[in-house]
Amino acid sequence: MNDAADKNGMGRESAGNERHGKTMVEAINRALREVMEEDERVVVIGQDVGVDGGVFRVTDGLIDEFGSDRVIDSPLAESAIAGVSIGMALNGLRPVAEMQFSGFSYLAFAQVEGHAARLRWRSRGGLGVPMVVRMPYGAGVRALEHHSESREAFYGHVPGLKTVIPASPRRAHALLHAAIRDPDPVIFMEPKALYRSFREDLPEAPDEAEIGRARIVQQGEALTIIAWGAMLRPVLKAAARLAEEAGEVAEVIDLETIAPIDAPAIADSVSRTGRLLIVTEAPLSYGPAGEVAMRAIEGAFFSLRAPICRVTGWDTHVPFFAREQSYLPSPQRIFDAARELLKH
Numbered sequence: 001m002n003d004a005a006d007k008n009g010m011g012r013e014s015a016g017n018e019r020h021g022k023t024m025v026e027a028i029n030r031a032l033r034e035v036m037e038e039d040e041r042v043v044v045i046g047q048d049v050g051v052d053g054g055v056f057r058v059t060d061g062l063i064d065e066f067g068s069d070r071v072i073d074s075p076l077a078e079s080a081i082a083g084v085s086i087g088m089a090l091n092g093l094r095p096v097a098e099m100q101f102s103g104f105s106y107l108a109f110a111q112v113e114g115h116a117a118r119l120r121w122r123s124r125g126g127l128g129v130p131m132v133v134r135m136p137y138g139a140g141v142r143a144l145e146h147h148s149e150s151r152e153a154f155y156g157h158v159p160g161l162k163t164v165i166p167a168s169p170r171r172a173h174a175l176l177h178a179a180i181r182d183p184d185p186v187i188f189m190e191p192k193a194l195y196r197s198f199r200e201d202l203p204e205a206p207d208e209a210e211i212g213r214a215r216i217v218q219q220g221e222a223l224t225i226i227a228w229g230a231m232l233r234p235v236l237k238a239a240a241r242l243a244e245e246a247g248e249v250a251e252v253i254d255l256e257t258i259a260p261i262d263a264p265a266i267a268d269s270v271s272r273t274g275r276l277l278i279v280t281e282a283p284l285s286y287g288p289a290g291e292v293a294m295r296a297i298e299g300a301f302f303s304l305r306a307p308i309c310r311v312t313g314w315d316t317h318v319p320f321f322a323r324e325q326s327y328l329p330s331p332q333r334i335f336d337a338a339r340e341l342l343k344h
Contacts, residue, residue: 021199027169028058028134028190030202031176032096036066042180043088045072046081046098046134055100056136056195082108082133086116089131094180102137102189103146109154116185117160128183132176138230138281139318139328140193148318150229150282155187156259156291162211163187163258167232169200174209175256182211191230198233214262216269220249223275223341226266226292228255231279231329238334248342250277258288266292267299274305275341279329284312306344311337 022030036042044050044059044066050073053060063071074081078099085095099105105112116129139148155163164179164186166172172190179186217232218239227235232254239250251269255262270276276296278289289310296308311329319327 021201022169022173023196023199024166024169024172024190025056025058025195027173027200027202028176029060029062031173031180031206032059032062033065034206035177035180036062036070039094039180040070041092042094042096043070043072044096044098045074045085045088047074047076047100049073049098054098056192058134058190059098078104078108079111082111082116085131085133086111086119086129089116089129089185090119090127094130094132096132096134096180099133099135101143101147102135102151103149105133105135106154108133112155112161112185112187113158117158120184121160129185130183132179132182132186132188134188134190136192136195137189138191138193139313139324140230142321142324143192144320145317148324150280150313152189152258153282153286153288153291155189156261156288158259161185161187161259163189164211164256165189165191165229165258166256167191167194167227167229167254169194169198170202170207171209171215171254171256173202174207175211177206178209178211186211189229193230194233209256212257212260212262214265215254215256216251216265217254218250218252220251221273222248222250223277223338224251224253224266224269224273225277225279225334225338226253226255226269227279228258229281231281234329234331235279235334237331238338241331241335242338246339246342248338250338255292261291261295263295263299266295270296270300271303274303275344276304276308277311277334277337277341278308279311279334281313281328283315284310285315287312306341309337309341
């Protein structure tokens with residue numbers, strides 16, 4: 001999917017847009033409200049999603065509009081939230097379950113991996129599980145332990161699951177619509193560092209979004225930079241500096257979907273630029289960056305003019321507060337890696 005940056009809102013952050021657009025929290029809330037108005041089968045379930053509007057206020061006001069039968073405050077029991085959602089989906093509803101933080105979602109992993117992801121396969125196509133599991137993830141907000149990790153590889157590795165990560169309010173709005181429409185379970189990971197960091201105008205109708213398709217945010221020929229979630233913004237800053245200081249224009253791709261991965265988009269871009277830089281806040285080892293690199297090797301090996309480079313988090317747990325920013329890929333680290341690639 002080759003979309004210009006201005007079409008999808010990335011980069012359009014003028015002062016007026018900052019004041020009058022929507023944050024990612026507001027964009028997700030609007031998407032939920034819209035699909036609940038359109039389809040009475042859609043229900044929201046999770047801890048504190050109703051009366052309190054969610055820990056980040058993503059579901060704020062929904063219980064007042066749709067009632068407690070469709071906006072359900074659950075016990076503090078992630079496995080139960082997932083299990084009940086699976087039952088709802090099997091019986092005609094379209095649940096959107098919220099895990100307060102991705103670090104708590106592991107308590108529901110047995111239900112998600114053992115049942116939600118397997119039921120279509122187990123029933124030979126007879127049963128679908130049209131549910132979405134929303135979860136804030138990632139570092140950068142000075143949170144406590146179990147609140148800051150980036151473990152999208154856990155879910156991307158599970159057959160039968162789709163894993164989506166938006167990088168802006170406008171794309172969150174579009175991708176959540178697509179996720180709720182999907183006939184299979186979708187893990188919808190929301191980079192909480194972006195929840196209120198900037199605003200974008202939302203269209204009257206959601207932008208086109210297809211799960212499994214990457215998005216070209218900036219076209220270029222010098223090298224390909226692939227990122228997703230909160231890492232797209234430092235990538236764009238590094239790419240702008242690269243163009244200004246070195247006169248080299250990078251092609252920037254927002255992966256958007258970890259699984260299924262858009263291998264053709266990766267191969268097509270790398271075959272034209274010959275260089276690939278992958279940026280993710282997940283730890284280096286066994287992370288999604290390795291999968292992106294392998295797809296590039298499989299699809300465009302003979303076009304590579306330099307070794308593939310990764311700028312990632314470290315193979316540690318996310319450190320607390322004072323050292324958190326040192327853990328995350330910065331525009332400087334990304335810029336330095338791009339300059340090294342261009343030497344080849």
